[in-house]
Amino acid sequence: MLLRILGRSGLAIGLILAIHLPTSVQAQRPAANQPGVTQGPGLTLTIEELRQWFERGIAEESVRMLGAQFLGVTGFAIDVQVNEGTPIDPRLRTRIRADLTQSQPTYNVVDTVGSIHIVRLINPVGHRVQFFGVVTSTYRAGVWHHEMREETESVLDQLGLPANSFPSRVVVVGTQEETTLRQQLVLEAKRVHDERILAEQRRREVLAEEQRTREAAQRLEQEAAVRREQQAAAQRATLRQIQEAEERQKLEEQVKRSEAERELREQQATEQGRLDAVRLAAQRQAEVAELEAANARIAQLRDERQRMVTDLRALADQQAQATQALAMAELRGRQAGLETLRTQVTSQDRAVRIAAIESALASTDATIRRLGVEAAHASRDPVLLNMALVHFLRTNRSIHVQLFPPTNWGQSEGDPNLIIEAVTSVRLEISEFNPQNGAFTGVTTFGRSSSPATGRVQGADFSIVTTAADRNGLFSTRRQDPHTCTFESRVTAFMTLDGMMRCSGYAPVLTRINVN
Helix, strand or coil: CHHHHHHHHCCCCCCCEEECCCCCCCCCCCCCCCCCCCCCCCCCCCHHHHHHHHHHHHHHHHHHHHCCCCEEEEEEEEEEEEECCCCCCCEEEEEEEEEEEECCCEEEEEEEECCEEEEEEEECCCCEEEEEEEEEEEEECCEEEEEEEECCHHHHCCCCEEHHHCCCCEEECCCHHHHHHHHHHHHHHHHHHHHHHHHHHHHHHHHHHHHHHHHHHHHHHHHHHHHHHHHHHHHHHHHHHHHHHHHHHHHHHHHHHHHHHHHHHHHHHHCCCCCHHHHHHHHHHHHHHHHHHHHHHHHHHHHHHHHHHHHHHHHHHHHHHHHHHHHHHHHHHHHHHHHHHHHHHCCCCHHHHHHHHHHHHCCCCHHHHHHHHHHHHHHCCHHHHHHHHHHHHHHCCEEEEEEECCCCCCHHHCCHHHHHHHHCCEEEEEEEECCCCCEEEEEEEECCEEEEEEEEEECCEEEEEEEEECHHHCCCCCCCCEEEEEEEEEECCCCEEEEEEEECCCCCEEEEEECC
16 A cells, blocks of 8 residues: 555555655765665765655655545654665665554544445554565656555555545444444335335225226216116107107098088088088188198297207207216226236336236236236336236136147157147146136147146246057057156247146157237
C-alpha cells in the first residue's frame, strides 16, 4: 500500500520527486563514526536530507489521496549507502529503514448497506509499521533526484484506511451504532413485509369486488330478460285484444246489416207497392249511414292502431337502448377485467402472478382460461406449469400421443420404426384424476389393443405406466408376452409434452402430446 502511495507522490521507480538543494551548498560526507554508512568518493547525502524527502512524500500523498495525514515517520535510519557512479556523475544507492506510526485508527470494510460502510478496526492509533526500501539518488544541475524501491509491500498492505477516506457514513463493528443500524434494518424489513401483506389483502378485496360486479351484471341481465319477456307478452296480449275488437265489430256490423235487411224485406212484403220509393230512400239512407259509420270506425281504428304502433316503436326503442347500454357495460367490465388479469399474470410479484393464473384457469370464460394457460407456459415457473398440466387433464380426458423415431438408436435395441408402424396411434383415456396429488388412472390404446394405465403429474413432468401385449399383431409376432411400457414427458416452451416411450424388449421411441 505504502509503495502505491509513495509511487503516486514520486518515490516509486520511474517517477522522480526532486528535492531542490541550493547549488552552492555541497553535500557533506557522513561522519566517520556514523553507524551503517559506507564512505564513498564525491558527493554524499545526509540522513536528514533523505528523512525530510521521505516525510514530505508521505505527508503530501496521504493528504491528496486519503484526505488526511495518518502516517507519521517516528524513526528513520540509513543502513548502507554506496556510490555506484563517479565523483562527477554520482549515483548513490541508499538502503533505508523507517518506523511509520498511525495518527488515526484504520479500518477494513466488512459489509455495505446502501451507502453505509460497516467496517472493522484493523489498527488503532499509534500502531507502528517498519518500512524497508532502497533509494537511488542522482545529482543533476545542482539538484538531487530520487527513486525508491519498496521491500515491505506485503506488510504495509494490511494498514487499512482511515474513517475520513470513505465517501459516506462509516459504522464500526461491535459498537452501539452498529446495533442501532441492524435494528433499523430489521424494522425496515418488517415494514416491507407488512406492505406486501397489505398489498395481498388489497388484491383479494379487488378480486372480491370483481366477483360482486360480475354477479350484479348477471342479475341485471336476468332481470332485463324477464322484463323483455313481460313486455313481449304484453304486446302479444294487446295485439290479441285489437284483433278480437275488430272481429266483434265485424260481427256487430253483420248483425246490424242482417236486421236491417230483414226489416226491409218485411216492409217490402207488406208495403211493396206503396213503399217502394220509401224503401229505396230508406235503403239508400241506411247504406249511406252504414258507410259513414264504417268509415268513422275505420278512421277510429286507424288512429288507435297508429297510436299503438307509435307506442310499440317507442317501447322497442327504449328496450333496444337499455339492452345496448347493458351490453356495453358488460363489455367494458369484461375488457377491464381482462386488462387487469393481463397485468396480474405478468406481474413481477410471483404470489400475485400465481393467484391471477389460478383464478384465470378456474374461470368459465374460454378467453380468460386461454390467457391463463399461455401465461403459465410463458413463465416457465414449475408451479405454474403444474397448474397448466392439471388444467389440461381436467379438461381433456382423451389424449392423443404422437410417436416419432429417435435420430440415433442402437442396433441391439431393435428398430423403433417397427413399433411406430405396428401401433399407428396411441391414445390415453383418463377415467379418474386427482388434482391434489396429480395421480390418474385410465386406459391406453395401442392400435387395436387396450391396456390399463396409471400415471402422475409432478411439477412440469408427466409420466404413464401401462402394460401391453403382442396379441393381434400389436408390436410383432415374435412372442405373446406382455410388455411394460413407460411414458416420461416434460413441458416444453412450445406448449407440448415431449418425452420418450420405453417398452421392455423394444427400442425406445419419442413421444409428443399437444397441450395447447
